[in-house]
Amino acid sequence: MATLSSRKLRPEPLLKNIKKPGRKPSFRKPSHKRGPDRFSLRHLTKAILEGNSEEASRALSRLKGNAEILTEIAKYAKYRHTRIAAVALLQDDLQSLIELAKYSPKRDTREKAVRMLTRHKGALVIVACSSHYSDTRLRAVFKLKSKYHLLSRVAISSDFKDARSASVGFLLKKPEQLVRVASESPHPNTRKEALRALGKSVHALRRVADSSQYPDTRRGALKVLSNMVEELEDPEVLLEVAKRSPFAECRYLAVSNLASDNNALLEIYESSQFKDARSTAMMLLSDSTGKLKDTELLSAVARFSPYEEDRYQAIERLEGNGKTLASVAASSKYKDARLAAVGLLVSDLDFLREVSTVSKYRDSRAVAHNRLGEDEVFEGELTRMLDEHPIKRR
Known part of the structure; x- marks a missing residue:
């Protein structure tokens, strides 16, 4: 039986952890028995590098808000779930998501970044125009498929043919945007695709022309319209073909189809860059001289018609219109027309003075000058002027 003295010599082990005044008890485990410190950088790195998805997710959640580190993990982490989780934590950082979509070597990372950019159409345009990866560019274009004004931006601005072609493909039923692409894109192949996509959209092709x-695109649009000339009914489109088509046969057909539109014929004569179109238009206009009432049309026939009979007829119908006759006398390229016009101005002395001064041709100037210098005319004009400006007596 133990004695009291022996108990004092062997104290209970539990007494060692009794709190002493001013000292806190310690219960720390030895290092070889401790669990992992989930707040250490070593544990974060280990969780990210290893394949445990739960551990990686917990570790990444501590990095939320640190875009630079998350972007690096999303680009280069070994495991897919780690990369995807890192991208998901960048949902509010558009710049980082755009960078991943443009440059990440991992396809799943780029796909996730594009999905997260779905609501940000401007960012998708940037990705479609400049991502280094074809699949990502096309995915971005697909997500823009109902935003036609943005698709036209991609078709015009993208440095990559696949993105431009895909954008034009989504614009097939949007001639307004196709016209914009054909008119503004710096890429010849894309402009040609836009023209093909316009098909037989006559008014859109005319706008492109x-x-x-770009001159090659204007010529291309005119070529398409020229090939359709027999089907065209719109006078404005026929007018464009007649004035500018590079094909003589098409110009002739277009002018012929406008034979009943005298104003259009006059415009062709005045502005077509092709001599054959101008000649055909003036011949057709001359055929209608007997029906013409418009002063401008009659003046054009009087000055430029290749037929003498039609010129005389037009000048006779202009009798009494001194201003127009003076214009004919001063500018017609045919001498008979100039002299006939001056002959009808014998009583319009003001217009005779105008002809004698501004006419490009000596013959009409001489006739006008001689008429103004006749004794009777000169005396009458001098008397009139003296009456209007009486001389004061000294």
Whole structure:
């Protein structure tokens, strides 16, 4: 039986952890028995590098808000689930998502980045125009398929043919945007695709022929219209073909189809760059001289018609219109027309003075000058002027 003295010599082990005044008890385990420190950088790195998805997710959640580190992990981490989780944590950082979609070597990372950019159409345009990877560019274009104005931007601005072609493909039923692409794109192949996509959209092709800043595209649009000339009914489109088509046969057909539109014929004569189109238009206009009432049309026939009979007829119908007759006398390229016009101005002295001064041709100037110098005319004009400006007596 133990005695009291022996108990004092052997104290209970539990007494060692009794709190002493001013000292806190320690229960730390030895290092070889401790669990992992989930707040250490070593544990974060280990969780990211290893394949445990739960551990990686917990570790990545501690990096939320650190875009630079998350972007690096999303680009180069070994495991797919780690990369995808890193991208998901970048949902509010558009710049980082765009960078991943453009440059990440991992396809799954790029796909996830593009999905997260779905609501940000401007960012998708950037990806479609400049991503280094074809699959990503096309995925971005697909997500823009109902945003036609943005698709036209991609078709115009992208450095990559696949993105431009895909964008034009989604614009097939949008002639307004196709016209924009054909008129503004700096890429010849894309402009040609836009023209093909316009098909037989006559008014859109005419706009391209008018407004494209590229001569080859304007010629291409005119060529398409020229091939359709027998089907064309719109006078404005026929007028464009007649004035500018590079094909003589098509110009002739277009002018012939406008034979009943005298104003169009006059415009062709005045502005077509092709001599054959101008000649055909003036011949057709001359055939209608007997029906013409418009002063401008009659003046054009009087000055430029190749037929003498039609010129005389037009000048006779202009009798009494001194201003127009003076214009004919001063500018017609045919001498008979000039002299006939001056002959009808014998009583319009003001217009005779105009002809004697501004006419490009000596014959009409001489006739006008001689008429103004006749004794009777000169005396009458001098008397009139003296009456209007009486001389004061000294």
